Amino acid sequence: MGVNLKEIAERAGVSLATVSNVVNGYRPVGEQTRRRVQQAIDELGYAPNLSARHLRRGRTGIIALAIPELNNPYFAELAGAAMREATRLGYTLVMEDTAADRAAELALAGGSHRRTIDGLIFSPVRLSREDVLARTSDTPLVLIGEGVYDVPYDHIAIDNIAASHVAVRHLVSLGRRRIAFVGAQFGDPEGARSGDRDGVHAGAREGVQAGDHRQSAHLRLRGYREALEAAGLPFDPALVATTAQFGRRDGLLALRDLLARDRPPDAVFGYNDLVAIGALRAIAEAGLRVPEQIAVIGIDDIEEGRFSNPTLTTIAPDKEQIGRLAVRSLVARIEGRPISPPADVAPPFRLVARESTLGGRRLVD
Amino acid sequence: MGVNLKEIAERAGVSLATVSNVVNGYRPVGEQTRRRVQQAIDELGYAPNLSARHLRRGRTGIIALAIPELNNPYFAELAGAAMREATRLGYTLVMEDTAADRAAELALAGGSHRRTIDGLIFSPVRLSREDVLARTSDTPLVLIGEGVYDVPYDHIAIDNIAASHVAVRHLVSLGRRRIAFVGAQFGDPEGARSGDRDGVHAGAREGVQAGDHRQSAHLRLRGYREALEAAGLPFDPALVATTAQFGRRDGLLALRDLLARDRPPDAVFGYNDLVAIGALRAIAEAGLRVPEQIAVIGIDDIEEGRFSNPTLTTIAPDKEQIGRLAVRSLVARIEGRPISPPADVAPPFRLVARESTLGGRRLVD
DNA sequence: GTGAAAGCGCTAACAT
DNA sequence: ATGTTAGCGCTTTCAC
Numbered sequence: 001m002g003v004n005l006k007e008i009a010e011r012a013g014v015s016l017a018t019v020s021n022v023v024n025g026y027r028p029v030g031e032q033t034r035r036r037v038q039q040a041i042d043e044l045g046y047a048p049n050l051s052a053r054h055l056r057r058g059r060t061g062i063i064a065l066a067i068p069e070l071n072n073p074y075f076a077e078l079a080g081a082a083m084r085e086a087t088r089l090g091y092t093l094v095m096e097d098t099a100a101d102r103a104a105e106l107a108l109a110g111g112s113h114r115r116t117i118d119g120l121i122f123s124p125v126r127l128s129r130e131d132v133l134a135r136t137s138d139t140p141l142v143l144i145g146e147g148v149y150d151v152p153y154d155h156i157a158i159d160n161i162a163a164s165h166v167a168v169r170h171l172v173s174l175g176r177r178r179i180a181f182v183g184a185q186f187g188d189p190e191g192a193r194s195g196d197r198d199g200v201h202a203g204a205r206e207g208v209q210a211g212d213h214r215q216s217a218h219l220r221l222r223g224y225r226e227a228l229e230a231a232g233l234p235f236d237p238a239l240v241a242t243t244a245q246f247g248r249r250d251g252l253l254a255l256r257d258l259l260a261r262d263r264p265p266d267a268v269f270g271y272n273d274l275v276a277i278g279a280l281r282a283i284a285e286a287g288l289r290v291p292e293q294i295a296v297i298g299i300d301d302i303e304e305g306r307f308s309n310p311t312l313t314t315i316a317p318d319k320e321q322i323g324r325l326a327v328r329s330l331v332a333r334i335e336g337r338p339i340s341p342p343a344d345v346a347p348p349f350r351l352v353a354r355e356s357t358l359g360g361r362r363l364v365d
Numbered sequence: 366m367g368v369n370l371k372e373i374a375e376r377a378g379v380s381l382a383t384v385s386n387v388v389n390g391y392r393p394v395g396e397q398t399r400r401r402v403q404q405a406i407d408e409l410g411y412a413p414n415l416s417a418r419h420l421r422r423g424r425t426g427i428i429a430l431a432i433p434e435l436n437n438p439y440f441a442e443l444a445g446a447a448m449r450e451a452t453r454l455g456y457t458l459v460m461e462d463t464a465a466d467r468a469a470e471l472a473l474a475g476g477s478h479r480r481t482i483d484g485l486i487f488s489p490v491r492l493s494r495e496d497v498l499a500r501t502s503d504t505p506l507v508l509i510g511e512g513v514y515d516v517p518y519d520h521i522a523i524d525n526i527a528a529s530h531v532a533v534r535h536l537v538s539l540g541r542r543r544i545a546f547v548g549a550q551f552g553d554p555e556g557a558r559s560g561d562r563d564g565v566h567a568g569a570r571e572g573v574q575a576g577d578h579r580q581s582a583h584l585r586l587r588g589y590r591e592a593l594e595a596a597g598l599p600f601d602p603a604l605v606a607t608t609a610q611f612g613r614r615d616g617l618l619a620l621r622d623l624l625a626r627d628r629p630p631d632a633v634f635g636y637n638d639l640v641a642i643g644a645l646r647a648i649a650e651a652g653l654r655v656p657e658q659i660a661v662i663g664i665d666d667i668e669e670g671r672f673s674n675p676t677l678t679t680i681a682p683d684k685e686q687i688g689r690l691a692v693r694s695l696v697a698r699i700e701g702r703p704i705s706p707p708a709d710v711a712p713p714f715r716l717v718a719r720e721s722t723l724g725g726r727r728l729v730d
Numbered sequence: 731g732t733g734a735a736a737g738c739g740c741t742a743a744c745a746t
Numbered sequence: 747a748t749g750t751t752a753g754c755g756c757t758t759t760c761a762c
Contacts, residue, residue, distance in 0.1 A: 051419035052739035248672045307613045309674045417755035
């Protein structure tokens with residue numbers, strides 16, 4: 001089974017405890033002893049047996065990152081940053097794809113993992129605030145993204161209202177007046193069937209209700225409304241498109257619908273870059289020109305948008321920082337360090353203007 | 366630390382061994398006993414402590430999937446399939462991003478993981494066949510992708526030569542005669558600096574040498590040459606573009622270069638979809654029309670290509686099957702089941718023709 | 731069909 | 747500064 005502590009101890013002529021201390025550095029070790037031990041370790045090629053360590057410590061050294069879809073480049077990019085930080089801190093990060101499924105999200109939040117993970121970084125999209133408040137599992141939890149707000153956990157997400165303001169203001173500054181929002185949510189069908197108590201069919205057309213538990217799109221939608229108001233533009237419910245999910249196809253279908261109307265929009269603010277890219281495609285299919293006839297903006301700054309035709313204007317959150325912060329706060333909780341109460345952190349973001357709003361043909365880079 | 370076997374045993378009035386057997390089913394257990402135990406398990410909410418199990422069994426239940434970049438949608442899609450299969454078989458899959466770094470790949474192949482993983486699914490891009498042959502680690506290994514061939518490990522990859530034939534034949538059937546190949550590899554700069562013995566600067570311009578260890582692009586390039594020949598078209602080294610990596614930017618830069626030449630190509634066969642998408646962008650920047658002036662085809666069938674402008678023609682490998690198969694073969698080796706020698710499996714693929722070669726404007730779907 | 735007990739490799743509490 | 751030792755919870759002989 002490979003070299004173990006005992007063999008190292010024998011080879012170096014010291015006790016198990018001393019070797020352990022050289023490896024872990026919990027207690028000071030004499031300089032010569034340390035050298036002898038280190039040499040034995042190198043010669044025999046020792047590496048600690050993690051199962052044993054974890055058993056003894058009562059922790060697994062594994063943290064999970066649960067996201068609604070691995071396929072979404074935003075999450076893939078985020079996951080990269082999180083993985084690097086986890087490795088740096090001596091943890092293994094495993095990914096968990098909830099497929100934006102409410103049952104899967106509930107199971108995760110409820111602690112379906114038992115002893116298999118030390119902590120969870122979670123980006124829920126189908127959970128209500130109440131679901132999260134009802135959680136009993138004591139596995140440390142850090143939330144990311146726009147799924148849930150105002151819960152007693154560390155939470156990391158950009159300021160969505162502010163981001164939406166920036167996006168809409170950008171469009172307004174370019175003279176757009178009929179700005180559509182694509183990616184509003186009403187209760188998803190599954191939630192409805194499984195007996196949600198919220199008025200699930202009170203969709204965006206009627207304005208989002210206070211009780212609506214899909215807060216993600218809610219906030220971006222709210223920022224959108226506020227910014228319109230600030231610009232003195234009317235809020236037109238007909239320009240708010242509801243989508244089932246947040247993928248390319250959703251943006252595509254929404255735009256086909258929007259473009260079939262009497263008075264189509266002159267700009268589209270997509271819930272995220274994927275939705276915006278779907279919109280771009282629908283607009284191209286309709287034979288319209290971006291941004292001359294319709295300008296498009298998204299959120300996320302995924303690499304795809306830097307190479308699309310046209311390139312996509314977007315709000316770029318600091319993904320690296322989000323991933324890093326999430327892992328750090330989680331590990332702090334796991335190791336019992338933080339005296340601090342759960343915090344809400346809003347990493348920076350910035351507007352990246354590209355062809356889909358500015359027009360022209362710019363060289364990538 | 367949660368409920369353990371002992372508590373269940375006490376509650377059910379049986380021994381530890383019996384509970385263990387109910388949980389694992391290694392030995393038959395009496396019907397009534399089983400029921401009593403099961404009830405205790407349900408009531409107390411028992412879940413086995415994996416660290417302890419792994420320590421005892423000498424395995425961790427963790428397998429790793431090492432890929433050159435998590436950001437590449439092809440791998441993200443593949444990873445999803447692999448994750449599902451791993452879960453199904455009772456394993457946890459962790460992702461490892463080698464960043465296409467040779468040192469990282471060598472470390473992984475060499476078994477830098479020691480006892481932390483039971484097995485490895487690996488898609489190397491910087492490893493030579495010799496590197497893999499020199500491997501001593503006894504951690505079970507399954508290779509995927511085009512990085513390495515003819516090594517004594519299970520290997521899963523589409524038939525690259527055949528796939529390239531199909532791609533080129535498609536372009537030829539559309540009347541193209543000056544077909545460029547984008548994504549050939551010469552020895553990467555790092556490899557060169559660290560003392561590769563192959564003639565690293567013998568690039569594609571001179572034709573790929575037998576000793577070239579970057580076999581990936583090699584095969585697709587070979588298929589490309591063969592198909593040209595079969596079609597009676599000349600092989601023009603000036604139409605083979607070398608790239609450093611296989612991302613969008615690489616395709617973009619390669620095309621800028623190609624388009625600056627005297628006689629630009631009338632079609633582009635990209636090493637993969639990302640390269641092809643970069644090419645699409647460069648062609649748009651140059652104000653040329655796809656496919657009228659230049660047709661473009663890639664390999665991978667990533668979702669992005671279904672929504673790009675124009676949509677991307679591609680060779681679609683069965684990613685679901687590749688992921689599933691890789692996990693299955695690995696688990697078989699881990700659990701010592703297979704009597705069979707290492708096998709080379711070539712999952713099916715198919716041509717998906719879209720706007721970038723067929724032209725027109727087709728509705729997505 | 732069931733039970734008793736050894737021990738996987740490690741860490742941490744308690745020595746010295 | 748270093749050593750001794752008791753388990754962490756489980757699987758797996760070896761008994762019955």
